[in-house]
Amino acid sequence: MDSVEQGFADQIAYTRKLVSFHSVRGAEHAIQDFTFRELVRRGYVVDRFAMDRAAIENHPGGSPWSDQHSNAPIVVGIHHPRQETGRSLILQSHLDVVPTGPETMWQHKPYGGEIEGDWMYGRGAADMKAGAAANIFALDALRRIGLQPAATVYVQSVVEEESTGNGALMTHLRGYKADAVLIPEPEDNKLVRANTGVIWFQVEVRGLPVHVREMGEGANAIDAAYRVIDELRKLEAEWNDRKSAYEHFQEELHPINLNIGKIEGGDWASSVPCWCRIDCRIAIFPGVSAADAAREIRERIDNFAKQDSYFANNPPGVVFNGFHTEGYVLRPGSEAEAVLAKAHEVAFDAPLENFVTAGYLDARVYALYDQIPALCYGPVSRNIHGFDECVSLSSLQRVTAAMALFIAEWCGTEPLDA
Numbered sequence: 168m169d170s171v172e173q174g175f176a177d178q179i180a181y182t183r184k185l186v187s188f189h190s191v192r193g194a195e196h197a198i199q200d201f202t203f204r205e206l207v208r209r210g211y212v213v214d215r216f217a218m219d220r221a222a223i224e225n226h227p228g229g230s231p232w233s234d235q236h237s238n239a240p241i242v243v244g245i246h247h248p249r250q251e252t253g254r255s256l257i258l259q260s261h262l263d264v265v266p267t268g269p270e271t272m273w274q275h276k277p278y279g280g281e282i283e284g285d286w287m288y289g290r291g292a293a294d295m296k297a298g299a300a301a302n303i304f305a306l307d308a309l310r311r312i313g314l315q316p317a318a319t320v321y322v323q324s325v326v327e328e329e330s331t332g333n334g335a336l337m338t339h340l341r342g343y344k345a346d347a348v349l350i351p352e353p354e355d356n357k358l359v360r361a362n363t364g365v366i367w368f369q370v371e372v373r374g375l376p377v378h379v380r381e382m383g384e385g386a387n388a389i390d391a392a393y394r395v396i397d398e399l400r401k402l403e404a405e406w407n408d409r410k411s412a413y414e415h416f417q418e419e420l421h422p423i424n425l426n427i428g429k430i431e432g433g434d435w436a437s438s439v440p441c442w443c444r445i446d447c448r449i450a451i452f453p454g455v456s457a458a459d460a461a462r463e464i465r466e467r468i469d470n471f472a473k474q475d476s477y478f479a480n481n482p483p484g485v486v487f488n489g490f491h492t493e494g495y496v497l498r499p500g501s502e503a504e505a506v507l508a509k510a511h512e513v514a515f516d517a518p519l520e521n522f523v524t525a526g527y528l529d530a531r532v533y534a535l536y537d538q539i540p541a542l543c544y545g546p547v548s549r550n551i552h553g554f555d556e557c558v559s560l561s562s563l564q565r566v567t568a569a570m571a572l573f574i575a576e577w578c579g580t581e582p583l584d585a
């Protein structure tokens with residue numbers, strides 16, 4: 168813990184540097200280059216590789232491609248001990264961030280990494296550049312006191328976490344396996360017990376363009392899109408009504424959120440719009456297959472269209488263009504969880520709590536396809552995906568200490584390579 172404290176000023180500076188990269192979807196090359204160099208500098212063997220589209224699309228956990236899919240590389244830093252006596256570990260983070268929205272709505276510079284009191288501000292500061300830095304600095308803290316893990320550790324830096332989850336899946340397809348994974352997403356110093364899956368889809372509605380003076384004869388695609396949204400809201404309500412069947416979600420108020428995230432359509436204020444496209448995101452309970460959920464969404468829209476006088480002849484198109492991912496449950500009682508709980512208790516002087524989340528997490532790749540303990544645990548944050556996103560630095564320091572203690576206990580330690 169003292170060692171983490173000694174390195175914390177550098178860790179903050181490193182986190183700020185990460186925040187300064189505008190690493191939105193498709194623009195993560197520079198930050199991945201930076202990460203590559205930082206891992207090389209520390210002596211890790213570093214593997215840098217591209218997404219394998221065919222392999223991803225052939226895997227049940229792969230999400231469909233779109234034109235917006237990132238082609239930035241995945242970076243994995245590899246530590247091999249002299250003697251493999253402990254349990255191996257993946258430390259993962261994602262460095263893609265969501266758009267900032269209008270910068271005038273921010274009090275702080277979106278990519279400035281400004282610090283005010285206990286908080287560092289910026290898009291991605293919490294989600295999850297602080298965690299990406301913590302992965303590296305937890306290991307650095309051990310090195311500072313002459314120790315290294317006595318087991319193989321993979322430090323994985325991925326992209327596409329905010330849109331498909333294909334980056335994490337790609338590390339799995341590349342063949343990286345370990346006895347446990349830790350992903351320090353901003354989770355309020357808690358451990359994620361269960362998490363939903365997420366489906367992205369796009370609905371395209373066609374209209375009939377006429378001059379507005381003959382509006383009665385045209386079909387307004389934007390008006391029509393609202394009817395589809397109404398129908399999707401009914402589906403959302405029905406899915407939420409099913410929560411009693413899902414052990415960890417019975418107490419959640421509204422675990423299934425449908426977000427209409429983007430809408431575009433029409434060409435001219437005085438022409439009846441002939442097209443409208445909406446981008447949607449909905450959650451699914453762990454245990455529900457993404458394929459079944461996608462089928463239900465498609466059937467729902469098809470059936471609605473058949474009963475609608477306009478849509479019957481102009482059915483909306485549905486395209487699945489991103490997340491096609493399932494939820495997961497971290498089974499209680501694993502040795503990895505016990506080790507993390509102990510480490511957390513030492514770092515925080517308080518027991519480790521757990522909770523359920525209703526967004527996408529890369530941990531699902533390891534929980535579902537490697538069937539290893541997938542620990543999603545990280546610092547306190549505010550406003551992730553919103554304005555003035557920030558991370559608590561005091562929380563981050565303790566989380567990093569808990570991570571260093573966890574690594575030391577889970578992997579064991581040996582004297583640092585000379």
Ligand SMILES: [Zn+2]
Binds near residue numbers: 261294352
């Ligand atoms: Zn995240």
